[in-house]
Amino acid sequence: MKALLSIDYTHDFVATDGKLTTGDSGQAIEEALTKVTQSFIDSGDYVVFAIDAHDPMDTYHPENHLFPAHNVIGTSGRDLFGSLSAIYETNKENPQIYWIDKRHYSAFSGTDLDIRLRERGIKELHLTGVCTDICVLHTAVDAYNLGYKLVIYKEAVASFDPMGHKWALKHFKNTLGAEIK
Template sequence: MPRNVLLVIDMLKDFIEPDGALYCGEKAKEIVPFVVEKVREFMAKDEPVIFIMDAHDPEDLEFNRFPVHCVYGSPGAQLIDELAELVAEYPFAIKVPKTRFSGFFRTGLKKILEDLEPETVHVVGVCTNICVLYTVEELRNRDYRTIVHTRGVTSFDPEAHRWALRQMETVLGAEMA
């Protein structure tokens, strides 16, 4: 079984590209090189990379709170090109579509992690105070050792980003790297 698993959360065109429906800002583009580097590191060791990917129904109730984004099958719901091209042939790239903030809500992530039995789950992606936070919360409630790579996470809201990092470290017990 792998010692490590990398979760890449919502590195999708609608969040990362400037013309995306819910663009997370210039900070989102700035983390791309680090995220790519981290994915390459895991690939070099033949360790799993799990892509947690927003994939909404066009009538999703989330659109009452947020603009329409990452509609299943749309270009905006696709991985950014830098990652899609990198993992196109990688046999240990796993894609997990989600419809809510947590990567666990009505997805197969729980079973995937149970099958993989990782010692440590590493986390990168967007947005720190939304999907990253709620996925890390569930990882920690399942007692996974969790490392959040601070150079590989960001948010459109710098204050909420800092607050979420503190919550994950001091309340949830995730390690910051």
């Protein structure tokens, strides 16, 4: 069995006025990302929206010292971007759709994601979203260490750092044994 992890494709990470935007590169993957997402939903596969949830007043959280405030709990910055938002809204009551708030780069860190995947017998994870070299990368490394097979959609991941994006795609394939589609 397989699942799709849609990582951080939100207003703050993708919109031109987003607080930590990937800008054009993030916007350019919208069609591919939504197509993959809709195909997983149509197939009845498990789809997880793993979305950053930050509190800028949390002085202990290291990201608050590394990046401007982004994906702040209770703000529209956490809303899914573009047509992905409509797909989620149409399907959010589907038991095969799961929204997970994450505090760290990896969707596995401090969440129940691994338990939910194992309960469903899922052994293969397909990853889309932003940022290729940060949240997608850290999620992929944790998934690899937990024994999941990985598939990364190169047309459905993006970063604000072109060199980091390219490096991460190479790392997924050569170090984590991921299939790059």
